[in-house]
Amino acid sequence: MHNPLAQRARALHLASMQSENPFVADFVKMMNSAAGTLAGMGREAREGARERVKEFMGDMDFVSREEFEAVKEMAATARAESEALRARIEALEAKLTPPL
Structure with missing residues (x-):
């Protein structure tokens, strides 16, 4: 049977090691930045497409x-x-x- 207190201590130790590792911290920052950039690009693409459709529809005689x-x-x-x-x-x- 595993000791829950020992498991918690081990998890805390692993978490502190990961946050102290500059490579892991930089990698996590880079991934967060990339995710934010991709989300922004998606929003911009949607807005651009919406504007083009509005312009196209505005030129038509509906x-x-x-x-x-x-x-x-x-x-x-x-x-x-x-x-x-x-x-x-x-x-x-x-x-x-x-x-x-």
Whole structure:
């Protein structure tokens, strides 16, 4: 059976040896710095891509959903009015044209 107190002392000793070793400390600092740099590069890449997409979409002639719905409603109203006018014209022509 292992002594928990001895295991704790050994872990503390190993940790203090690692922190005193300049190579390990420098390596850990370098890895932390590299991780931070990579994270920053990822954020910058995402932001750059987002800006390029916004610019690309801004150059295109897109309409908003509200504009589309308004034009769609106008077209439906115009179609209904056209059909009503066609029916009136046909009725007037029928009155003017004598039966054969």
